[in-house]
Amino acid sequence: MHDDAMDQARAQEIANRWMMPTEESSYMGGLEKRPILASASGSTVVDTQGKEYLDFQSGQMGAALGHRHPRVMAAVRKATETFVHASNIMLNVPRLELHERLGKLLVPPLQKSLFLVTGSDTIEASVDLARKATGGLDILGLHDGLHGSTSYISRSLSFAWKRQQHASIAPGTSAILTPHCYQCPVASSFPKCEFLCLKASLELADANFTSRPAAVIAEPILSAGGVIVPPPGYFQAVRRACEERGMLLIFDEAQTGLGKTGQMFGFQHEGVVPDIMALSKHFGGGVPISAVCTTAEIAKRAVASGFFATRSHAADPMLCAAGVASIDAIVEEDLAGRAARIELRMKSALAEMAKRYELIGDIRGRGVLLGLELVTDREQKTPANKEAAVVENRCLEAGLILQLRGTGPGRKNVLRFVPPMTTTDAEIDRALSILDDALAVAVGRSPGVGMRGAVPTPAR
Numbered sequence: 001m002h003d004d005a006m007d008q009a010r011a012q013e014i015a016n017r018w019m020m021p022t023e024e025s026s027y028m029g030g031l032e033k034r035p036i037l038a039s040a041s042g043s044t045v046v047d048t049q050g051k052e053y054l055d056f057q058s059g060q061m062g063a064a065l066g067h068r069h070p071r072v073m074a075a076v077r078k079a080t081e082t083f084v085h086a087s088n089i090m091l092n093v094p095r096l097e098l099h100e101r102l103g104k105l106l107v108p109p110l111q112k113s114l115f116l117v118t119g120s121d122t123i124e125a126s127v128d129l130a131r132k133a134t135g136g137l138d139i140l141g142l143h144d145g146l147h148g149s150t151s152y153i154s155r156s157l158s159f160a161w162k163r164q165q166h167a168s169i170a171p172g173t174s175a176i177l178t179p180h181c182y183q184c185p186v187a188s189s190f191p192k193c194e195f196l197c198l199k200a201s202l203e204l205a206d207a208n209f210t211s212r213p214a215a216v217i218a219e220p221i222l223s224a225g226g227v228i229v230p231p232p233g234y235f236q237a238v239r240r241a242c243e244e245r246g247m248l249l250i251f252d253e254a255q256t257g258l259g260k261t262g263q264m265f266g267f268q269h270e271g272v273v274p275d276i277m278a279l280s281k282h283f284g285g286g287v288p289i290s291a292v293c294t295t296a297e298i299a300k301r302a303v304a305s306g307f308f309a310t311r312s313h314a315a316d317p318m319l320c321a322a323g324v325a326s327i328d329a330i331v332e333e334d335l336a337g338r339a340a341r342i343e344l345r346m347k348s349a350l351a352e353m354a355k356r357y358e359l360i361g362d363i364r365g366r367g368v369l370l371g372l373e374l375v376t377d378r379e380q381k382t383p384a385n386k387e388a389a390v391v392e393n394r395c396l397e398a399g400l401i402l403q404l405r406g407t408g409p410g411r412k413n414v415l416r417f418v419p420p421m422t423t424t425d426a427e428i429d430r431a432l433s434i435l436d437d438a439l440a441v442a443v444g445r446s447p448g449v450g451m452r453g454a455v456p457t458p459a460r
């Protein structure tokens with residue numbers, strides 16, 4: 001769709017006059033200088049000038065089924081003709097269907113769910129649930145974790161965003177070290193370290209607890225913090241630490257749940273089932289609905305202590321119907337299997353690129369949540385922020401959207417790829433070819449002399 005009426009000049013005018021905040025120095029400032037999106041379908045988004053981009057960010061990670069998945073759109077269309085919004089003090093059919101559909105998908109003892117709207121909502125509710133179920137207060141989160149942007153709890157636990165930016169910090173929230181083996185926070189190495197980062201963190205946490213501890217919260221893969229995959233056994237050690245202290249384990253599966261890592265849930269790679277799991281992002285196939293899941297026993301205990309969580313749009317039939325359709329698509333189209341195959345294809349091509357570009361320091365992630373850490377030298381692992389920005393810009397110019405993330409202050413050197421699970425092999429190969437050219441430009445070589453257009457097909 002070509003929309004001359006909404007060009008850059010008009011966007012600038014609207015931004016200057018009506019939007020907040022727009023200064024380039026502000027968080028998310030300067031957006032009006034970027035492409036203005038007009039439509040989307042599958043893995044492609046189109047701007048107002050008619051230019052197409054491969055969306056390897058899956059929107060804001062909510063389009064992991066591809067933009068406008070036909071099944072989800074059909075469910076939404078049907079809802080617009082029957083029932084869009086409903087009171088949450090009465091049940092409705094899609095809401096009941098979604099509880100059942102999700103409940104059957106959960107790994108026991110997870111069984112019960114409640115619905116909310118956003119990911120941040122689920123973190124507020126998960127923390128409250130853990131506190132009510134344990135009678136504790138203190139919550140520990142990984143220091144590169146990100147759990148949301150509501151002004152109090154979820155931002156307080158989002159250590160990957162600077163906490164100084166927030167108006168106030170919730171009591172009983174503190175950080176433990178992220179087990180980022182590529183840039184080890186305690187200058188050790190795995191497995192020799194025997195989870196030294198966790199041991200040191202827990203010693204400090206035990207000294208710092210202000211009350212009874214309630215929970216540890218973590219993303220199975222720390223996405224915004226730089227696509228960090230904790231080493232094998234780490235979450236089992238966290239689980240033991242929780243049990244020793246009467247704490248619950250909360251997994252925030254906003255970005256790792258529902259197929260994206262190649263398993264239905266990210267925790268299935270870890271041999272640990274959490275006590276509480278939060279789902280959001282693509283749960284509604286692109287429309288906002290989220291869920292908190294827990295065991296029958298924890299739910300009972302928390303509710304007996306007065307726990308409840310809801311929102312005005314939490315049980316809307318249209319959103320719940322989209323949730324049902326999205327689960328059906330994930331299961332029946334085996335999107336987890338597809339995510340695993342995309343991982344193989346991409347990692348194999350990225351490993352080949354790493355032979356040609358010293359800039360590539362580390363390749364990591366699972367399924368369709370992948371990261372490439374760029375460094376100026378592999379020995380010192382110095383963050384290649386400048387080169388990463390060149391790659392991001394060149395990719396955007398050539399029609400590939402990805403995002404830059406970092407693994408700590410002053411670092412913006414991780415290219416994050418989150419293609420929809422429905423992305424075709426041809427689209428993956430096109431994205432890799434664009435990336436290859438962009439890496440060439442970043443290191444001062446001519447684009448197109450590498451393996452452009454010749455991405456090897458990995459063994460399945």
Ligand SMILES: Cc1ncc(COP(=O)(O)O)c(C=O)c1O
Pocket residue numbers: 118119120121123146147148149150219223224252253254255280281
């Ligand atoms: C892991 C994780 N949890 C929670 C959230 C918050 O979700 P929302 O923006 O829907 O509130 C995000 C947002 O990016 C996230 O990445």
